Amino acid sequence: MRVLVFIGVLAVVAFAGYVGIAGYFLAHAAAGLLKVGPIAAVLATATPPTDPLALGYRGDPATALALPFQTVTLTTPLGPSEAWLVPAAGQEAGRAIYVHGIAGAREDGYRALSLLHEAGWSVLLISYRNDTDAPPAPGATYGFGLTEWPDLEAAVAYLAPGDSDRVLVAAESMGGAILGQFLHQSPLASRVSAVALDSPAISFAAVIGHLAAQGEKPLPGLIAWTARQMLPFMSPLPLARAEVAAVYQGFAGPLFIAHGAGDRIVPIGPSQSLAASRSAPTVSLWTGADHLGSYAEDPAAYRAAFGDFLNRIAP
Template sequence: MKKRSRIILACGFVGLGLVIAYFLFAGLVMHRGASDTLRVGPLAEQLTPETRPVDPRELGYRGDPQEAFGLPFESVSINGELGPAEAWYVPGARAESDLVAIYVHGVAGGREDGYRHLGLLHGAGISTALISYRNDEAAPASPDGHYGFGLTEWRDLEGAVIAMRARGYERVLLVGESMGGAIVGQFLRHSSQAEHVAGIALDAPALDFRAILAFIGGRAGALFPHQVTEVAMTMFRLEGPVDLSQADVRAEIVGFDGPLFIAHGTGDTVVPVSITDEIVTRRRGMTFLLRSSGDHLLSYIENPERYAGVFNGFLSALD
């Protein structure tokens, strides 16, 4: 009996060791994969199409607002924490309005990604600034060479808000796509300028880094992806330079009391649509939801007319 007990105990220790080894190894793989994604350079190369689109409303198009739509614009230098960053300022027809829109693109994206919204905003007469932030071509590089998932980039958005206020705008509409949503959320959490935000528009918003990591891990076939994610998050906390466990701004979006537009496709393979579902369920403020079946940031392409209808309804709530 004693021998059998020892065998059972030994098997238990071996099994426990294998489980621990799995979680450590899987967590390390997840951590390295996410770190590579947040490292400046590789993701941008991966996302660059072999042939650039000719339609400004397609992701990957490159060219200024004049080249894209024939719109007059001004290149504006915005002072930020790391130095000046360039923005494109497109004046709207409402010369007397105190409302300006500021577009914030996603990770490894570009200002041109905001052209789908620019067309709608300009059509409504709203002046718009399409900004660049740290690690963009038109902005300073961060010292660590990594994107901060909003934990650092919000300061660049703050600089843009200050610059627009210097032009006489006292109300700001923040438009964020993908990681741009995370930047918007961190801005709401930290910036003294957040009181000037009159409305928020989000598309496939990456509001919770932990949830996104677990979602992608599960899609990649990881067993117990949520538990593996906790191991990876511990590694992020130990590695620095930013604590990505703080990259969760769901509460800020839920608590925002102004109008919110949010678009998300059920076919999103990058950001789980469950994040948006939770936001919409928990919010008490005015919310305009556009649900599509599209993949990441493809809700507009799926049905531009429907997207425009919901977005314009949202803009009307800002008047």
Template structure:
């Protein structure tokens, strides 16, 4: 063997080692950065792919079997085809299933999907507005925020206690349509708001979510709007990141003293725990500190500020109703339960089998009963 060949052979371990180190460094940088970008970038969709249509019969639809398609509960169903129109419907409980298919209750609202169409489930039951979806009178209004005008739906009622509904990350005002009938029955004026980075609302300066740390200012602008229209008190209602916005409002806004109650649905109470949970689900738990650090840097925010589990005193003076799905892959149900148990006047409603913000979908009647009972003392007909 020549001296040159021996030298080349000795170099190979160093070359391979260098490649391994380079790939490792790239992964350490790329995975946290991509994860942070995915979390903070608006996508405006809560739908989940649920297979394709195998058949449609009288009052039922059969889909190819997927985990999403087998979810318990009632959901919106949307579809589109390459050469046909899109549409939407409602699917109810699972009627029967086998290894390759799921058959569910089916109620068309805008056409019927053709066989072969790919479908998605949406926890938002309806894509319309309060009138088209529920037959409720409403007004399109604009809330003047620090970044510009933000559209909102105002559903009139009686009295001076208003419900302010705040949807979650990547959500839409339609999220509030599910409980809206129950709220309207209590005759409480209701404002379903949008906030920065929403469809129709102005973007944030960096185009990213700040996970509630700055969005609470848009909720404050909605409170200003309501006060100008005669509101005196508020019930704040937030789901998912809307819960983070609502709780941050309670710490930061001078209007917090006007809040007489809160309804939270799968609220994000500790973003650090949410990030850690998602990393563990992907078997990347050791990336957690890096992802958390990059989220704070990329979003110019503080995760410790957004940790409500260590700063609950501000909520002690009011009743709180908290719904939490026990199959939620995003929000740890132990956090929601612990938060509620730490408050002197909070009701915790765990919903078995419900995913993220899907407690209403799994048990709409039970959800409505809990909500109606909670709202009764704030209704204009309630005794003083």
């Protein structure tokens, strides 16, 4: 009997050790994702694409799409931040702001810009803290929206300066987290009348769970839970508050959301649950694409869905 008890104790210790060690390394990796530098190195390509609608393209709107633009300066809490304003051609149908994802750039918004400009919208493509044309954040870390949303607030104040002014915000990847925190915390949130999301990172916990599942280790759910308990000791950010699905669920304006089932960075599940839970007008596009790849997988379907979304926005 004592031998059986001893074996049982060893099994429990081994199990706890496995979960603890695996959870530690996952938490360490998750915290590392929010450091400035590593993600950019992974996303960088040896030869940037020449197609302005491909991720990684770099060049201003005139070079990329032959569109006239102005370089404007936004006043953010950390200092001046550069943005590109592409005015509508002819009568303006509306105003929009584009927010890129982690370690991205304004140019990542050219897919959205091409669709919006064609429909008569003026578009502001912004930079935010830790971008090349914006101030660095203390600690050289990304905040999964918790720290970046005031930079979006500066953009909303610029493009919609009056209480009666309204804008559409298009946000991708971590940009979805930034916009969610803005809608939750900013006194200017009511100036956003419509939202367009692509591969939105609306739950940090879900991203951790997605990373755990891709590790192909036993008990990924328990490992992810353990990692979440350890994160407060590895990051000063209150990452338990980096959850904005409920904010978008309660958003009363029209919402567009596109996401691919093959996304290796942000899981599609929270996006699908969000779309299913909304009672306000919602246009969704589900593909098999990787992160931010839905447009490239089927441009015609993307354009049709986005056009349907724009048609739902009242002048």
